Amino acid sequence: MSISDSILSVNNDLPIRTDLPVHSGKVRSVYWLTESDSRRLIEQKAYPVPADTPLAIMVISDRISAFDCIWHGEQNMQGVPGKGAALNAISNHWFGLFKQKGLADSHILDIPHPFIWIVQKAKPVMIEAICRQYITGSMWRAYEKGERDFCGIKLEEGLSQDSKLSELLMTPSTKGILKGIPNVPEADDVNITRENITDNFAAFNFENIEDVTLYEKLLKEGFAVISEALAEQEQIFVDTKFEFGYVKDLNGDNKLIYMDEVGTPDSSRIWDAQQYKNGKVVENSKESFRQLLLNHFPDPDILLNKNRMPERLALAKDNALPVEVLMEVSKTYLDIAEKITGAKIELSDNPKAEIIEILKDQYQLVD
Structure with a gap:
């Protein structure tokens, strides 16, 4: 498997049954389920919500955004290996801890796959x-x-x-x-x-x-x-x-x-x-990627100045970042996720195929 195969970069084209347009953000895409599928899942899975609650499938991607732009790498790397699974695993861990300590619930009802959440409408x-x-x-x-x-x-x-x-x-x-x-x-x-x-x-x-x-x-x-x-x-x-x-x-x-x-x-x-x-700041977050971009390009003002947004978008579109840069970002995300959760994040050979199979076989949401 090439490393780019393990990256889920496009997440708004899954064949999930929905009556509404897919809402796609910088990193996640949201598929609103049909009313009948929402009711069926609430009953089948005993989700603790009213029977008429609208449900959605939220699919994370491995895309990386910084300074309001999506960045890509050489060798057709359209994201960061393991980033999506790492983000979801970390959030799941903290949401669980909040609930355990009696703070408040989250919108997540079910986690069928490391890349997806089933959520209630909020x-x-x-x-x-x-x-x-x-x-x-x-x-x-x-x-x-x-x-x-x-x-x-x-x-x-x-x-x-x-x-x-x-x-x-x-x-x-x-x-x-x-x-x-x-x-x-x-x-x-x-x-x-x-x-x-x-x-x-x-x-x-x-x-x-x-x-x-x-x-x-x-x-x-x-x-x-x-x-x-x-x-x-x-x-x-x-x-x-x-x-x-x-x-x-x-x-x-x-x-x-x-x-x-x-x-x-x-x-x-x-x-x-x-x-x-020891007097040194070492980032274990996306901030290290932001700093890298500021150092990588000769005119960092393009990234910091909101009035130069067209130039910034062109910069992100026209510049494939070195593979080792995105792999370093991958290591940052995977390392901190494994520290926080105490579990290894496994990279998938083909995340999209896995998601479709699970949603078809176990949730009957794919025709």
Whole structure:
């Protein structure tokens, strides 16, 4: 098998029975099941949701995005071997730990294959819930330029790059373009304050104002659970992004849950603790790939400057990265996944064929 055969790069062309268009994001594709298939699976598998709950198959890929672009490699490498399975395994591990510790559920009902989740429909809260324990990345770049106000929080003078903050900071931003909210620009990924959220909680899809406090509690508690577990592996949980949404419980009542992915190298920065003690930052997350791209191209401003997006997209499309670069990224993802879960991530010879076979034989979702 060539290494490119093990990569699942296209994940929106599976023959899964659906009445709706497939929704494809940067990394995952979502297939909404027919009403009859949703009802059948809920009954057959005894999923703990109301009988009329819409279900979806969520298929991860091995694609890698950075700076809002999808990147590829030489020798037809359209992604990173093992990345998708590693991300799912890490999220599954943390979601399980959250549930075990009584925090909140996730949208996942079943995991038929390392690349797929069966999820219940959730109404997303329109916030990228970001938590930071260290000052680095975009926050450091802004701080270095003199900015001190972050999402309504004032930072003290005299901080140094990559240093630990005096407290865990919640720096939320908008998820998607939200219209008609006072003092919130109509753009994706705009920093917002707690006051913006509490004054307009319904516009962010919160059911009530109390749930703003609940989301903050779940964010802090989830961060602490992951941070403590990583510390045992001599890793530092630097910062992360969580997403929340509402689903129906068995009684048909709405409950706030964790959704999307949590504590992965895609959504978080993770540093090697021993190296940090020695004064060196070693990334065990996608941040190492971002840094590599910034060093790889002669004009890093293309990657950092949102006004140069057409040039950036062309850069990603026209430049196949060296195979060894993507294999190094693969090692980062597989190593951290195996550290976190305590289990080896097995690469599949043909993930797409495996997925189709399982969904056909065990779930009757492929004609």
